[in-house]
Amino acid sequence: MLINHPLLGLRDSSEFIYMGDAKLMNRPSWRSKNIKSKFIEYGYFRKNPAGIHKELWYHEQGDRSWLVVTRNTVTHEILKVELARNLKRKVNAK
Amino acid sequence: MKYSGFKVLWEGLSGNKGWKPLWRNPSPKKSYDIIIVGGGGHGLATAYYLSNKFNITNIAVVEKGWLGSGNIGKNTTIIRSNYLLPQNQPFYEFSLKLWENLEQELNYNSMVSQRGVLNIFHSDSQRDAFVRRGNAMLMSGADASLLGVDELKKLVPFLDFQNSRFPIKGGLWQQRGGTVRHDAVAWGYAKKADSRGVDIIENCEVTNFLVKNGRCFGVETTKGIIKSKKIGVCVAGSSSEVMGKIGINLPIESHVLQAFVSEGLKPLIPGVITFGAGHFYVSQSNKGGLVFGGDIDGYNSYAQRGNLPVIEDVCEGGVALMPMIGRARLLRAWGGIMDMSMDGSPIIDKTEIKNLYFNGGWCYGGFKATPASGFCYAHLLATGKPHKDAKDFLFNRFEKGRLIDEKGQGNQPNLH
Numbered sequence: 001m002l003i004n005h006p007l008l009g010l011r012d013s014s015e016f017i018y019m020g021d022a023k024l025m026n027r028p029s030w031r032s033k034n035i036k037s038k039f040i041e042y043g044y045f046r047k048n049p050a051g052i053h054k055e056l057w058y059h060e061q062g063d064r065s066w067l068v069v070t071r072n073t074v075t076h077e078i079l080k081v082e083l084a085r086n087l088k089r090k091v092n093a094k
Numbered sequence: 095m096k097y098s099g100f101k102v103l104w105e106g107l108s109g110n111k112g113w114k115p116l117w118r119n120p121s122p123k124k125s126y127d128i129i130i131v132g133g134g135g136h137g138l139a140t141a142y143y144l145s146n147k148f149n150i151t152n153i154a155v156v157e158k159g160w161l162g163s164g165n166i167g168k169n170t171t172i173i174r175s176n177y178l179l180p181q182n183q184p185f186y187e188f189s190l191k192l193w194e195n196l197e198q199e200l201n202y203n204s205m206v207s208q209r210g211v212l213n214i215f216h217s218d219s220q221r222d223a224f225v226r227r228g229n230a231m232l233m234s235g236a237d238a239s240l241l242g243v244d245e246l247k248k249l250v251p252f253l254d255f256q257n258s259r260f261p262i263k264g265g266l267w268q269q270r271g272g273t274v275r276h277d278a279v280a281w282g283y284a285k286k287a288d289s290r291g292v293d294i295i296e297n298c299e300v301t302n303f304l305v306k307n308g309r310c311f312g313v314e315t316t317k318g319i320i321k322s323k324k325i326g327v328c329v330a331g332s333s334s335e336v337m338g339k340i341g342i343n344l345p346i347e348s349h350v351l352q353a354f355v356s357e358g359l360k361p362l363i364p365g366v367i368t369f370g371a372g373h374f375y376v377s378q379s380n381k382g383g384l385v386f387g388g389d390i391d392g393y394n395s396y397a398q399r400g401n402l403p404v405i406e407d408v409c410e411g412g413v414a415l416m417p418m419i420g421r422a423r424l425l426r427a428w429g430g431i432m433d434m435s436m437d438g439s440p441i442i443d444k445t446e447i448k449n450l451y452f453n454g455g456w457c458y459g460g461f462k463a464t465p466a467s468g469f470c471y472a473h474l475l476a477t478g479k480p481h482k483d484a485k486d487f488l489f490n491r492f493e494k495g496r497l498i499d500e501k502g503q504g505n506q507p508n509l510h
Contacts, residue, residue: 001393001401014403018393018508020347036493043505044345044436044492048334050396073348073394076401 003057003069004081011062019056021046022068025088050074056084095285097201116281117161117288122295125321126154128475129313131300131336132329133157135166135276136453136460138283138294139468140328140475142200145290147469148476153292154322156315158299162280164331165430169461170353170387172366172377174211174271175236178227181486181498182439183234188483189466190236190270196465202282204275205380210365211271212241212250214415216260220370224266231268241265249364252418260371260414271366273377279464303340303450310340310450326451326475331431332396333454342445344454345436345492347507349390350429351458352400354408356422358382367415374411376419384422386412390432390458392508400429432458438510439498442471442480442487451475452489457510 001013023046028038047053050073057067066084071077095114105112128144130137133155144150157163173193175186197204215224221240228238242264243255255262284294295317303325304312312321329336334344359382368375373388388408391400405427413420435441435455440463442453453471456463470484480488486498503509 012403013393013401020394020507040493041343045343046334046345046347047338047343048347048394049338050332050335050348053394055394071393074396076395076397 001076001078003067003078005059005062005065005067006081006083007065008059008062011059013057015059015061016057016067017060019058021048022054022056022084023047024056025068025084052079097203116285117294120293120295122154122156122293122298122315122317122320125312126293127152127322128324128326129153129320129322130155131313131325131327133161133284133294133296134164134328134330135162135280135283135464136330136456136467136471137328138162138280138287139464140326140453140471141287141292141294142283143469143472144476145287145292148472150476151291153287154320155287155292155294156298156300156313156320157294157296160296161284161294162277165432165460166280166464167277168353168428168430169276170375170377170385171273171276171379171461172211172271172375173206173274173462174268174366175234175462176211176213176227176231176238176266176268176271177500178230179498179500180230182500183230183236185466185470185483185487186462187231187234187236188469189463192465192469193274194270196279196282200282200286202278202285204278204282206272206274208270208272209377211268211368212365213266213368214246214253214370215263215265216371217263221263228266237268237270239267239269241267250367252362252416253367254415254417257414273366273379275380276461283468300336301339303447305340305447309448324449324451324475326453326471328453328471330433330454330456330460333433333452337445337452340447340450342447345441345489346433346455347394348396349392349432349434349508350395350397350400351387351390351432352404352408352427352429353385353387354405354427355379355386355425356384356419357425359384359422369411369415372407372411372414374408374415376412376416383425384419390434390508391429396431398429398431400427432456432460434507434510436492436505436507437497437499438501438503438507440467440487441489442467442474442484443489444474445489
């Protein structure tokens with residue numbers, strides 16, 4: 001698979017480390033209610049769809065940026081690649 | 095139909111006209127006592143043990159494709175019981191004991207061949223870890239022995255003992271491990287379950303579960319509604335997709351694992367050999383092809399095919415361990431979908447919905463577990479209580495902090 005890195009262009013997926021479901025960016029606050037069940041959900045449970053999946057890839061053998069890749073898990077087709085930090089900034093700005 | 099030497103002789107003399115299909119092709123009844131969703135190895139084993147050991151025969155196995163069309167038909171066929179943790183090892187030893195009697199029990203030749211499993215180690219610290227593992231195996235009643243370099247040179251002289259990066263220091267040997275003809279396992283279980291009246295319904299996809307007041311009472315399928323007192327899901331690889339139909343989230347990611355076979359060669363490799371410094375294991379099939387594999391590709395996938403980097407990595411591992419196979423040609427490569435769980439261990443448990451049961455999360459170790467998985471799942475379905483050797487394979491271990499993490503990698507499925 002080739003990942004179209006927003007800064008570096010097409011890079012081989014073997015340069016990256018895969019970290020799974022992009023929901024891991026949204027760590028629950030330690031002060032929120034039902035904290036135990038939220039962290040169990042955050043740590044151990046995944047949607048795992050056959051189809052479109054948003055996931056984290058870390059460019060370890062490159063510029064060490066975190067990417068959010070939107071990929072089809074049935075065909076391996078990559079639909080969208082974004083810098084995780086840009087997404088996080090957008091969320092924080094809201 | 096009963097197989098015997100006499101039957102083979104008789105059919106040979108009478109024109110082979112007496113052979114019959116191994117199972118019927120029934121239409122679903124309106125209702126059953128138990129429905130097993132998934133007609134793969136584990137599902138058929140469950141149906142067999144339910145009907146033959148727990149005397150529940152009003153059972154249907156519903157399968158989306160054809161019987162045994164999933165991972166039971168595309169694995170690397172290895173059986174062994176060389177685990178470390180006390181929650182795992184007795185279960186896999188139970189499984190190995192069931193394998194040893196399987197062919198007589200099923201009256202079906204599944205070619206169980208206890209040709210031995212050898213795990214190579216390459217450093218002193220790895221030797222310590224393997225000694226500990228061997229002791230854990232012995233304590234569960236399994237067999238294990240530690241082989242030194244001299245013994246290995248007699249057993250497997252073709253290894254690269256002098257490899258300067260990963261010199262071979264010895265190996266952990268389990269003589270009772272080996273290989274099995276994988277498809278025949280599914281066929282044998284299907285034959286015997288069918289003979290007790292189990293309906294095996296192929297090309298019948300479950301599209302939804304019938305749930306009322308938190309109780310499951312049947313399934314909607316492409317062949318209509320089928321009601322049942324209990325429903326057991328057993329669809330490893332697609333677990334999240336199937337359980338997602340009723341909104342149950344699982345501690346599982348689906349990953350692709352590739353396997354490979356070379357051209358046919360003369361008898362060469364005595365048992366199963368695993369490389370201790372990379373991702374490579376190999377055995378030789380009865381047809382002569384080297385059957386080998388390595389790690390999962392490492393990203394969520396339902397594609398049933400992998401990519402080139404892992405093929406290269408596995409072949410490099412193979413050539414590092416036994417340089418002679420560098421000249422064998424790779425004939426085929428294929429991929430299967432694994433339920434990779436968050437701690438690398440399986441789940442056999444009830445769900446939050448009454449009468450709905452779940453068996454999955456086998457990672458890439460499901461084949462060797464087939465008989466014990468079937469037996470323990472049948473035990474749970476029949477009695478409502480977990481079998482003593484599978485009592486820790488529960489959903490709540492994640493919230494209780496009782497993870498069964500054989501590799502100590504934490505909640506990252508692609509590292510297990």
